[in-house]
Amino acid sequence: MILKKDCFWQLVGISTGLKILLIPANHSTDFEVHRNWLAITHSLPLNRWYFEDTSEWTLDYPPFFAYFEWLLSQVARFVDPRMLIVENLNYESKATLYFQRLSVTAMDLIYVLGVRSCLSALGVVKGSQQFFAGSLLLLLNVGLIFVDHIHFQYNGFMFGILLLSISALIRQRFLWSAFTFAVLLNFKHIFLYLAPPFGVYLLRFYCLEQANVKGGSFWRSLFKLLAVGLAPFVVSFGPFWNQLPQIMSRLFPFNRGLTHAYWAPNIWALYNTADKVAANVLKTASAGPSTTSGLVQQIDHSVLPTITPSMTFGLTIVFMLPILLKLFKSSKKQSPLMFLRAVVLCACSSFMFGWHVHEKAILMCLIPLSLLTLVNREDARYAYILGIAGYFSLFPLLFDIDLYVPRYSFYLSYMGFIAIPLYEHIISRLLGLHIRLPFMPLLLTSTYSALGVVYFFGRYYLYAMGVSWPKVAAPKATATYSSSAKRKRKTK
Template sequence: MKQLLWFFGIATTVKLLLIPSYHSTDLEVHRHWLAITHSLPLSQWYYDETSEWTLDYPPFFAYFERFLSVFANLIDPRIVHLHHGLNYKANSAIYFQRISVIVSDLFLLYGVYISTRNLPSLKRNLVWVLVIWSPGLLIVDHLHFQYNGFLFGWLLLSISFLAQGKDLMGGFFFAVLLCFKHLFAVAAPVYFVYLLRHYCRGGLVRGFARLSAIGAVVVAVFAAAYGPFVYHGQIQQVIRRMFPFGRGLCHAYWAPNFWVFYIMLDKGIAFLLRKVGFNIPTPVASFTGGLVGDASPFAVLPRITPMATFIMVLLALSPCLFKTWRDPKPRLIARSVAYAYTCGFLFGWHVHEKASLHISIPLALVAVESLEDAKHYFLLSVVSCYSLFPLLYEAQEYPIKVLLLLLHTILMWFCFSALFPKNIATKGSLQDDKKSTQYESKGSSRTAAEEQRFELGWVAKSYLLGVVVVEIWGQFLHPYLLGDKLPFVPLMLISMYCAIGIMYSWIWQLKWIITFS
C-alpha cells in the first residue's frame, strides 16, 4: 500500500503542475452543472437551458455536482452563479475544478488497490503503474478536463468483487456506475448474463431467490437515482437529455473506429463515380451534427441509424455472451468487460475518442497474466493514447502530450521486460494450464524459456513506426508542404491509422474469447 501511495503522490504532483495548462469547453460544462445543481431546485435540473451546456449525465453525477457545488460556493460564489457566471474563467474556478478531479481520483486509487491486492508484488506494481500513471487519463481528465478516474474507480471495484466471487457487491457497484455515467452500459449485457449464470445458479428455488436479491439491489440503486425525477414527472426529459441521438454518427473528431472506414469508403466510391460521369449529389447532412430531416450524410452507402449501431454492437458482443453463458468464470470478467467496451467503441453511435480508456483501463488488470497479454496491451495502450492527441491542439501542450506518451512507452517496455525476462519462464499465466505460449520466427526457433521474453514482432514494430510517420506528417510536413490546404487530412490520418490498431485489438480479444476454454 505504501508503494501505491508513492505512485499516486508522483501522479498527483504531475497533475498539480498541469493545472495552468489547456482545458477544453468541458471545464465550462462542468462549472455550469455546478451552477445548475446549486442554483435550481432538483425539479428544474434537466430542463435548464441557460447555457448550451445542458445537464445530460445520469442523476448520481448530478448529485455529485451538487455536492461539489457546496465547496465551490464557499471558495467563490460566482462559480455557482447560474446567469452571471457564464463562461467564468477566474483562477478560483479553474483551480477548484482541477483540484476536485485530483481529489476524486482517490476513488481510482482505492479501486486499483482492491483489484490488485491478491497479485504478486511485481504484477501488482505494474498494474498500478499502468492505471495510476495512465497518460490517457492524464490527458483526458487533467488537461482536457473530465472525471473519468473517479468513474473508473467504481468500475474496477465492480470487476474486483466479481472476480472474487462477490457477485452481489459487483452488481451493486456496476449499477451505481451506470447511474453516474450511462455510457458504461455497453458492458451491461455481459453483467446480466454473467450474474444470471454465475450468481443465480443452484436450482429453481435458490436461483429465483438470488435473482430476486440482485434485482432488488439494482432496483434500489436506480430508484435512489431516478426516483425523485419520476416523482416530479420528469423521467422522459431526463432520458431525452441522456440519449440525444440527433448528434450524428460520429463525434466532431472521428473516433478511431469502424465508421471511419465506412465513411471513407463512401467518399471514395462517390469520388470514383463522379469521375466516370455519374451524378452523385454532395450530402447535405453532417456526420457529426446529426441527421437533417430524412437526408443522409452518405453519398452512396446506406444511412446508418442508431438502431443499426445497436444491432452491430450486440452482434459483435454475442460470442462473449455465449461464452459467458456456457462457462461463467470469475477470472475472465475483466476481459469480458474490456471486450464489451471494445465492441461499443468500434461500432457504437456518436462514440467519443475518450472512450478508448474504457478498453485500456480494464485490460490493465489482465496485461500481466501472460506474455501475449502484455504485448497486446503494449500496442493497444500506445494507440489509445496517441488517438487522444487531437484533443490537445494548442502548440504549448504539444511537448506535454508527446512526453507523456514517450515516458509511458519506455516505462511499459522496462516493466514488461522485467516481468517477462529472457531465459526465465514465467509461471502462473492464465493460459499456462491450457498450453504454453508458442510462436515461430522466420528462420529461427525458440525454446520454451526464451518464449517468455518480452519482444514485439516485426509487424507490431512496423505499425508503431507508422504512428511516428503519421505524427511527423501531420505536425510538420503537412503544414510545410501544403500550408492551409486540406486541413482535415492530419486528423483523418490519425483516426484511420489508430482505427487499424483498435480493430486489431478487437480481433485479438475476439480470438482469445473464442479459443480459450
C-alpha cells in the same frame, strides 16, 4: 525481484503531484460544461435541472452525477460564488480553475482504491514486479491523464467504481458487485455497455450456483440481486419520476449523428473515409453536411448507405453475443479471466459499432485490459497493440499548441508512434497542405487509429474465443489468476 511494499503509495504521490502540475494546462469546453452543471444544480430547484438550457451545455448525465455536482457546488460557493451563476457563461476565474482541477484530483482517490482492490483480488503479491507494473500502468494511465487532467472530465472516480465492482465480483461478493455497478450506471450511463458481462456472470455464478446448493433457491437469489441492483435507480431517479421522458431525451440524444466531431477510431471512421474517397473518385458531392465538417450533427454519406442508430445497436449486440456465451459456459476456475475478457470485448464492441462514439470511450476497453496484462502475457501483447492506437486517438482532444509537449512526451513514454505527428507539424507545413487540407491530420489520426483498433478487436476476439485461426502464439507460462492467488496465500 521484490520491490518496496509501499511503492503503491509512492506512485500515488507521483501521479498526484503530476496532476497538480497540470492544473494550468489548457482545457476543453468540458470545463465550462461542468461549471455550468455546478451552477444549474446549485442555483435552480431540482425539478428544473434537466430543463435548463441557457447554455448549450445542458445537463445530460444521470441524476447521481447531478447530485455529485450539487455537493461540489456546496464547497464551490466558498471558493468563488460567481461560478455558480447560471448566466455567467464561460466564466473562468483562477479560483474556479483551481477548484475544478483539484476536485478531479481529489475524486481520484476512489480510482486509487479501485486499483488497489483489483490488484488484491487478482492475487498480485505486494512488493513484486507484477504489483509495481500494475500500479504504474493504472495509476499513471496516460489516457486518464489526457482526458481528465488536461482535457478535463471526471472519469477517474467512475472507473474507480467500476474497478471496485470488478474486484467484488472476482472475490465472489456478488451482491456488493451488483450494487456498485448499479451506482456506476447512475453516474454515467455509457457504462451500460458493460452491463451484459456483469449480468451473465451473476446469473451463471450466483443465481444458478445457488440453485445447486442445498437450501439455495434460484428465485430467491434472483430477487436479492434485482433488489440490490434496482435500489440505486430508485434513489437516483425517484425525485425525477415525472420527468423521465425529458431525462431520457437528454441521456440518449440520437440526433447528434453517427460520429462525433472528431471521429473515434472505430469501424465508422473507416466507413467515413471510404465514403470520402469514393465521393472524390466519383466526383460526387454530399447534399448535406460533410463527415469532415468537424461539427456534431446528422450527416448523410455521399456514396455509401447512410447508417441509422438501429443498425449500430444491432451490430453491437451481435458482436457481444459470442463472448457472452463463452463466459456463460466457462468453468468457475477460469471465469474471472473470461469475465475480464468479456468486459473488454463488450466495451470494444460498443466502441467499434456504437452510435456517436467519443474518442475517450476507448478507456472503457483499455483500463480493464490493463488488469489482464498482469495475469497473462498474451493479453499483455494485445493490450500493447490497442494502447498504441487507442492512446494516440486521444490526441485530437488536446489540440492546443501549448499541449503539444505534454501530449507527445506522455504518449512517447508509453508507446512511441511519431509518423502522423511528423506529417502534421512538419511535412504538411513545408508543402502547404495544412491550408489546402486542414482536416487531413484528424482524418489520418482517426483512420490510422481505427486500423489498429479493428486489428486488435478481430485478433483479440479470436484469441478470447479460443479460435486458432488466424494463428496466435499460445500463451507462455505466466501467472494466471488462480496461480497468482495461490502464491499470495503461500506468502502469508
